[in-house]
Amino acid sequence: MDRSNGICARLRKRALENISDRAEMRKLKNNLEPNLDKNDKTQISTWLIVLIFLIPVFVYLPGILGKIPYPSDSALYTDLMLTHYPNALYLKQSIIEYHQIPLWSSLIHSGAPFAANPLAGLFYLPGWLALLFPLPEGISVMLAVHAVFGSWGMYQFLKEENIGEIGAIAGGVAFGLMPKMAAHYGAGHVSLIYAISWTPWLLLMSRKDQKGWKTGITAALLFLADPRWSVYAGMFWFSYDIAHRQEQRFRTNFLYYLRSGIIALLIASPLILPMYEFVGLSTRLQMGVDDIQAFSLAPTKILNLIIPASGGNPEWYLYSGGIIIGLFIMQVFIEQLRKINRFWSAWVVISLLISFGSWLINPSWLVNLPIISLLRVPTRAFFLAGYSLTVITARSLDSIFVGGLGHKRLSKIAFGLSLFSLGMALSITYLLGKFSIIAIWGFVFLFLLSSLILISKPIAKERGMIGILVGLMIVDLFGAGIQSYYRKDKNEITSREVADSIKGDTDKFRLYSPSYSFPQYLAAENGFELTDGVDPLQVAAYSEFMEKASGVTSQGYSVTIPAFNTGNPALDNTGSMPNAFLLGLLNVKYVISEFMIDNPDLHEIPTGDQSYLYVNGFILNRAWIEDELICEENYQLKNSKKISNLEFSPNRIELTAYGPGRLVLSEVYYPGWKVIVDGDAKTIEQAYGLLRSVYLTEGEHEIKFNFQPITVYFGLGLAAIGWMLAVWQIRKDK
Structure with missing residues (x-):
């Protein structure tokens, strides 16, 4: 009998090694996993499932209720208030006040292309739903919606991975509660969270989409949310698809990738084309090795995997959950599970290696790589580890705790982990000299996981234990996530008396600050x-x-103008000497600073604010006509000709001017701006190396500057073709 069993075992092993058809391999692997009946949903109430998937909303609830998330209590800045809130407010105001969708922004840098900026989110239409709510609260609402959306996508993906109901639910909610996601919420990385929430849906398409049309749509939406994440997500998806695609015929696979790629490029064209143009004219091309590898993960930060801390930098926040780390370790010692999870385990390692960045390799060659050379902050790749750990967790819960796979070895593993976690918690407390719940948080939940296993025998029959375990995991992730960022009242950060000092000025002007004193x-x-x-x-x-x-x-x-070389805006540029005349060319009337500026052309105005307020003695109007170049010596020529009826809107500037002479508009010269003089198209010339100008003949002229970027319009046309083609093919294939 023993001999027969041995022969059967060898034959079974040989069959597994020689099967070439991946569909059969997948089926055989699934038979090795003792999962629940995938169609048995009677054990879990539908309403309970809905409530579980709404739990990630509570991570964003403080922001929904009016608080402003910050990375830490000492942090002065968050991208939510630096970028995403101003952009959303500008978009909303442009639509309400001017009835225009803004393609150009006048908010910062004396004007810049709005449609070409991926952080504007102009072509990511789901983000527009934030405008239906008060701002910035509406942005937190949409982040919560995306977290739930991503959770549901992960749940669907895990079901396609043949993981049982309980494991899929646990994995889905774990994705939405990913603590690193919450930490980046504190940093205000709105578009990044939007894009990450699409990642499960992109991988799901590899399972459900046979032709590539839906895959292309999903990839395009992910790109429109945040192009930077699309690079990581693209590599992740492609490797997954190659490893798991059932179809072996080259032609079929080639057509799938071709269709999905074409649709993705077409639908994303409204951002791809203008962004490509913008990047080519931007300082982004000046990035060096140090810029690309900024915030690389130091090896000393590896304990952040189990300790929910980042040292104040959310890019170094790695905490994945004590229970999740525990399950990852356990599956390593269970051969069948380890083999099935090897793809995901490999990506945990790969993403960690990428995160090490300059600490691991000499990255000088990166500056020569297309696309990669434009990316910064390699630790963002660790989100892929978070995704992979979620899949491993779901499969481990499903196979070990529901099916009983490998339960004979679990007691020994759990005993070892319990000793390790208890020892680490006690050691950290001793070294700190005080009790810190954050420092031992992960070890506490690792200990609870181990203890729960030790007291539950036989593990496969303890159905109540799986509920307790999932509940502990939710508490673990939610608790770490909500503690990963700090919350401030909006009135703490928006009250500046200096704003009241210049509110009454009805002139058209700009502000400048060498110390970021006016956010x-x-x-x-x-x-x-x-x-x-x-x-x-x-x-x-x-x-x-x-x-x-x-x-x-x-x-x-530098991501700032002016640069802050040590990252301390209040002090870095102390002693700098602004050129009042050059600032005047940019229509700068007021200069606001945290330190005193010793410049005779800047005249101080007393305020009740802690900041210094200066008026520029060389202020120039937003538009003027000149017979010769204006400089400090002939500054009075600015008033020699008359400008009237000056009207501004996001995409259009209209005015009446009296020639002859050169009309100079204190606006940044950029491709896509057109000028019409008395109904005739003219050529815009560059003035002072930066500004727009046009020559006028004698007499009164009606002038219109219109921003009509061909890249945007052509991109919109391609997107329309892409949407029509994809929808037509999807309907046709039904």
């Missing part, structure tokens, strides 16, 4: 325009001009 969200709320600002995409010519105008030289690539 972008405050400018957007009060209708002010800035020459400085924070954005990773900047027109290179403008950045070069501002180095001279601000008196601040940038030490390489």
Whole structure:
């Protein structure tokens, strides 16, 4: 009998090794997994499932109720208020006040393309739903919606992976509660969270979409949410599809990739084309190795995997959950489960290696790689580890705790983990000299997991234990997530008396600050325009001009204008000498600073605010006509000709001017701007190396500047073709 069993075992092993058809391999593997009946949903109430998937909403609830998330209590900035809230407010105001969808933004940098900026989210239509709510609360509402959407997508994906109901539910909610996602919410990385929420749906398409049309649509929406994440998600999806695709015929697979790629490119064209143009004219091309590898994960931060801390930098937040880490370790010691999970385990390792960045390899060759050379912050790749750990968790819960796979070894593993977690918790407490719940958080839940296994025998029959375990996992992830960011009242950060000092000025002007004393969200709320600002995409010519105008030289690539070389805006540029005349060319009337500026051309105005307020003695109007170049010596020529009826809207500027002479508009020269003089199209010339100008003959002229970027319009046309083609083919294939 023993001999017969041995022969059968060898034959079974040989069959597994020689099967070439992946569908059969997948079927055989699934038979090895003792899962629940995938169609048996009677054990879990539908309403309970709905309530479980709504749990991620509570991570974003403080923001929905009016709080502003920050990375820490000492953090002064968050991208939510730096970028996403001002952009959303500008979009909303443009539609309401001007009845225009803005393609150009006048918020910062004396104007920049809005449609070409991926952080504007202009072509990611789901993000527009935030405008239906008060801002910035509406953004948190949409982040919560995306978290639930991503959770549901993960649940559907796990079901397609032949994981049982309980495991799929646990994995789905674990994805939505991913603590690293909550930490990035504190940093205000709105578009990143939007895009990550599409990742489960992209991988799901590999299972459900046979032709590639739906895959292309999903990939396009992910790209429109955040192009940066699409690089990581694309590699992740492609490797998954190659590893799991059932179809072996080259032609069928080639057509699938071709269709999905074409549809994705077509639908994403409204952003791809103008962004490509913008990047080519931006400082992004100046990034060096240090910029690409910014915030690489130091090996000393590896304990962040089990300790929910980041040292104040959410990019280094790695905590995945004590229970999730425990399940990952357990499945390593169960051969069948380890083999099935090897793809996901490999990506845990790969994403961690990518996160190490410059600590692991010499990255000098990265600057020569297309696309990759434009990316920063390699630790973002760790979201792929979070995804992979979620899949491993779901399969482990399903196979071990529901099916009883490998339960004979679990007691030994659990005993070892319980000793390890208890020892680490006690050691950390001793070293700190005090009790810190954050420091031992992960070890506490690792200990609870181990203890629960030790007291539950036989594990396959303890159906109540799986509920307790999933509940503990939810508490673990939610608790870590809600503690990963700090919450401030909006009135704590938006009250500046200096704003009241200039609110009454009805002139058209811009502001400049060498110390970021007038934040972008405050400018957007009060209708002010800035020459400085924070954005990773900047027109290179403008950045070069501002180095001279601000008196601040940038030490390489910077996301801010002016640069802050040590990251302390309040002090970094102390002693800098702004060029009042060059600022005047940009229509800068007021300069606001945290430190005193010793410049005779800037006249201080007393305020009740802690900041210094100066009026520029060389203020120039937003438009003027000149017979010769204006400089400090002939500054009075600015009033020699008359400009009237000056009207501004996001995509159009209209005015009446009297020639002859050169009309100079204090607006950034950029492709896509057209000028019409008395109904005839004219050529826009560059003035002072940066501004727009047009020559006028003698007499009165009606002038219109219109922003009509061909890249946007052509991209919209391609997107329309892509949508029609995809919808037609999907309906046809039904």
